[in-house]
Amino acid sequence: MTVLSCPFCGVRELSEFEFHKTLPNAGDDPLSATYFRINRVDDSQEYWQHVRGCRAWLQVRRNPSTGQVLEMILLGTRT
Amino acid sequence: MKAAIKRVGTRLSDKTIQFFFDGRVYQAQVGDTAASALLAQGVNALGRSIKYRRLRGLLAVGPEEPNALLTVGLSPMVIPNVSAPQLQLREGLVLKSQNRWPSLRWDVASLLQLGGGFFGAGFYYKTFMWPSWRTYEPLIRRLAGLGEAPGASDATAVSVEYLRCDVLVAGGGAAGLTAALVAAQSGARVLLVEREPVIGGELEFESAVIDGQPAATWVATTQKTLESLGVRTLTDTTLVGGSEGVYIAHREPGGLAGHNGVFRIRSGGLVIAMGAIERPIAFVDNDIPGVMLLGAAERLSRRYGALTGRRPVIFANHQRAYAAAARLVKAGVAVQAVIDTRPATVLEQDATTVRHYASLKASGVLCLSQSVVVAAKGRRAVTGVVIKHLVSGQAKRLPCDLLLTSGGWSPAMHAGLQGGGVRHYAADSGAFTAAQQPTGRVTVGASSGCFELASLLTEAARIAAALVSDLGFKLDSPRPPMGLGDPAPQLMPYWRSPCTQALEKRQFIDFQNDVTVADLRASLAEGFIDIEHVKRYTTLGVGTDQGRTSNVLAAAILAEFKGESIESVGLSRPRPPYHPMTMRAMAGWRVGAALRISKRTPLHDWHVAHGGVLDPMGLWMRPRFYLSNGVDAATAAVAEARRVRTTGGMVDGSTLGKIEVVGAEAGLFLDSMYLTKASTIKVGRSKYMVNLREDGMVLDDGIVLRLAPDRFIATTSSGHAEHMLSHFEHYRDVDWAGRAVTLTDVTDAWSVIAVAGPCSRSVIQKVLGSDWHARVAALTHMDFARGEFAGAPLTVLRASFSGELAYELHIGPSAALALWEALSAQGLEPYGIDALDILRVEKGYLVSSELNGETTPDDLNMGSLVQLGNPCVGRALLNRPAFSESTRARLVGVRALDGRSSFLAGAQLTDPSSTRPLGYITSSVFSPTLNEWIGLALVARAQAIEEATLVARDPLRGQETLIRVTATVHVDPSGERIKS
Amino acid sequence: MSLASPHYSAWALLRARLAGSGYWKPLWTGRALKNHYDVVIVGAGGHGLATAYHLARDHGIQRIAVLEKRLVGYGNVGRNTTIVRSNYLLPENHYFYEDALRRWGTLSRDLNYNVMYSPRGVVDLAVSDDEVPALARRGNALRLAGIDAELLDVAALERRYPEIAPRRARRFPLAAALVQARGGTVRHDAVAWGYARAASALGVDIIEDCEVTGVRVQAEVAQGVETNRGYVRAERILFATAGHTGMIGTLLGVPLPIETHLLQAMVSEPIKPFLHTVMVSVFPGHGETYISQSDRGGLVMGGHLDGFPSYTREGTWDRMQDVVEGAVDLFPQLGGVKIVRQWAGTNDMTMDGSPIIDRLRYNNVFLNAGWCYGGFKTIPASGAACATLVATGTAPDLIKGYALSRFASGHLLDEPGRGPFPVRL
């Protein structure tokens, strides 16, 4: 993985982005949401921030075995 | 020094220069490399191997060279391990051979090789255990390493350039040039990088005709065409890393760091045309100086005329040997024999070879088929070879002064295996290539296992056309260059000559690391069978050359031993960088002071001009103290703090983080972020607030100001500012998406001057003038007023970091200096961060020592805030049982029991009768107000009782102090001063 | 003829020299996979092999198999930067890591395999006076626990390690250092091989190319494991699969407080030894570098995680650059030295940065995981303690803190106070 495509800024180098955490997918209770993860080798839901760019928070679905980005959602909007 | 005869070569000029090698002066011509000049003057031995310290000569002419590595320069300004065949000589260059003592010729440690085989793979794992490895390690380390460790700084910045193209072509040989041409003709923007100082690759010496022109002319024409199509060509530049559209190339002209640069290339497509690496054949003593790869000899001869007068024997397993031999003969090299492993019938498969064969015979060159070299002879240089007929078994000896071997070529495919891409083995050419490439990446030419010019050109054109078409460029029927060069190799894989098992320890595979056939056999015998295990056990391929000449050879010999196919043995995984890269090139411009940016406040220059001693705090530069107040930090800080309490002082607080939170729901948003409610703050008022992390630990604290019903400014501590902004933004964008709240980072939009002390009100009133007089007077604790000063916005907030009557002046940066100087003109003296620390510990205020990510609100005596019940981030996890146990630490004040002794932050606290830690001191200062050492500490709840006696144990600094537990507020516990 | 690997010694080397080929035997024997074991250990890395060794040696368990998807020691045990130390802040950690450090001291002799423990010292550099209290807190905690630690000021640093030139002008000037003299390095591959050899000699079956694909459960008791070579009955199962632990949790339907991240390392060309210790420095503004020089002469370096979940084992260029920037800042004389190889391992990062050794969902299933950055250095302690847990069903005191329940109870072991995030650089 060398670049990510920010929905606002376009293609930018990976170093501009920071991974925050995988989505709390092990349950909604605070303990599960904070600590526990369901790890899948081919599908990971994650929060990232384009922190050295537009600072948008992104929800990224990736395949962590290949680095392929499956889906990229710009957060912060309510549709 | 004898005067050398002028040599002729494609890279040489007539101009002569001098250089030094191991203390002797040598002559060279401009254009020479260290290897070519030394070889031309009869210097065969250029280095010693890492383990057995065997004397070694040149094997290859390229970065794959394992032996001829030199140290450049004079101690301590040296560059170690420079590849001699890539090192362009300059006048007066000082070179040294490596890994020998006292001299290259006589090396004491080379006696180790007498134990050859004894020290083979696995040796160290089996001994040196008693009494411990440490007993032997220093001696072993003395023998370690190759080149001298540099002793002087070599960390000047290296330039970095970002480039953009549609197609990056790595390698400017016949295939790369063809691919570049086709891609450029399609309208794609092409960037060509070539490791050598000139393009052309093997066409530099191969006898070829392309499009009716001699190869050299075609290269020149193509270069012009590429230029006219806007193709940028970077010579001396190697692709070293990257994948998936971002590639790193390193420019290192002359083979020496010094003028190097780094290119970061964004490209849609990548064409790997990096050629192939010739590999040796294993036979006994195949490492004696003078045993060299055939291709290396061709390059030395053609480029530098460096082999004239030599008498080589050629040993190979392919057709190319005859073409090469013919060229060498033509160049005045007295080739003695061509030893071919293959039957004679193969020669007849193409007319060119038949012609070469005949002319070689006519020149008196002995040509033997189905014959192999079983051993090289000679001690310090090769003096002859032992040849054996594979069928009859007859052996004979031939004299020679060079032995040129070629066991075929291993495609350079590192780049083809990153980010997907698997290896494929072609048994007929004995070549591993990269297959299943991801979209946008192709391999052409010898890199793809294609070794014959005519088909290589056609294929390169076809593949390049397909690539640009995938990238969306249109191409009208590309016309590939038509060429004819050396015949197809008709290679018959041949890996090692027969020998007794006892001699296998002299059949070298990885020259740099002295890995022999015997080591491979030993590795298998001990159960290290997988290629990855063999690599780790024998150190195969881990040297500076990363096994470029040895990997495939080793795989083939392992396959022989295991009775498997070479494909199933495979190769160990290549790792980036594809080519060794200097550390400073990797660091680029982030060296020295530029390692990280420095953040400065608008008052930076004033601090510097007025004796402020600035230290990094995170990325910020902040004044610790002012020299005008004392000669060192301790003296000055105490003086500064004392002055604040007696009269007053001012401190630059501009580094505080500030986030403006706006919108109808801003208050509700902040409620969710803080332990207590922001929505209840009245306009014009502010409040001390605390944030929790998701897991309930206190993250940060700060003052929140309410500017308007829908407008707040949240301040954060300096060190947490960036994290807090991201933290707020995360919740705003995830949980509050689309709601009526926005966040704006206004940290740099407001400078902060904190004025503290009894005189603060009157000074501020004087400086701000009559307009502000009454407003300032009216401010009670945590009130603020807004207005202007010197044309810039000003907020005067009555709040205190120090426990004094104090005001924070938030001022637009343009007027910050004016305001600071105006305050200074009223006699207000500055104080630094150290004094601030004294003042806040006196008052029991918290900083990162206490907000260390391990403390709950309850630990910090803020349990009452939790009781208010605001459901903020992190609150839900505060109910965990561990957080209320009696061993859980709580914040207390501490002072020396005797009222005099000192103690330092970081001391552990125990019962006087025990050494089991019950807590530790988080902050300690000498209080000028109390005239004694005071501190804050986190202590187990069971012991966190006022007047309990504990010991501050600080064995690291040799201190042990009886202390008593106190309240956290040491000075003015009732807060009279703040309210005054 | 015995199949067992002969005893290693200088004498044996001489004997082998006289005996010619055939003297040395495979370190571990490729026995056939049986269909029933007392203990099946999944993962032939350092922890799995060490646990197998201790189960056989200390607890007399006869039928043990270590099932490995790929190769003995192919994971993190052979991909780390070889550093061993016990200078951890929290008692739960420092006593455990100290147990490991003591065992490193005698491990070569215990295993009759030279793992080259080199107590050359680990030097944690502080680049600001502000960092000194935290270093002192840690060092004092260590000293009170009977573990060696020294705090050096700049002058002492200059005397002891002149190669770092502590007074050189730097963007972040050096302020002090916490030194653990008994910390150092261990030849990483040798650890896996030495344990494999010793376990094999005790009768443990080490089965390579054997991937576990499932666990068979009946009435809340695990019965055995499904593998690509068929079903294997097991009385007890231990998972020691490092970077692949998260998937094991998913396989068993137990979410774990773990994410898998890449940690990379790199090595330079060999140069004559000049750095005789391990230097560690954390720089403000996302940067960390640890650097040592191997007995071959290569500079071995590492730093932060790449920063996002990954199983690719291909480290990012930017992180390598980041580490090298730090190395050049510490040692500007290395500017002209070349990096020849970079590699990466997949690290099982927990949400508090400390490991997990505990039961996992079923009474007879155990987990040894969550090693974060620290797995290699604990192997001898982890093997011994984990073997006790698996053999007796009770966690020894040394690892009681590593229970999974600590996240719910709040007994977190968060050394840096980073909170529930594997990555916060």
Place this chain on the structure above:
Amino acid sequence: MSESLLLERALGMRPAAVRLVEVAAFNVPRDDVESLGLPSRPGAVSREDGGSCTLYFAPGRWLLVAPSPVSETRVLAASEWGSWVDVTGKWVAMALQGEAAEWMLASTVDLETTLRNRDCAAVTLFDCPSILVREAQGFVVWVRASVADAWVSAVERLGVNGPRTV
């Protein structure tokens, strides 16, 4: 430093010469953004008479560069759908002109990709948070005030050791 390079560092620090306002919307995209006179295409720059301009640099975020204080009516209108925050002093403008400008920037960013289909971009240049704006001639870079000196030093270093090595 290269002669052909003109580096200015004037706009931001001169009091009252220019006002900077960051506008943030509660939600993006919004239909009525354009009716408020804000550009709606990511990376767009709208320029008005009198020298003011508006940069759409981040989702739902605009930087207004205005020669005078922003009018009361616009600020009031904002409360319906977003916010206006005076950030004068937060950003400092650097003008890069001349032929050296592009290669200078090329030593820290892939200029072409970053400004593809847009005239401004929020980006980190020489490790400094910046907003890069393409102008008719050259570029204007808005750099965070606290790192403006760092930015200038980085550019000055290039003057001595420029990226043009070829």
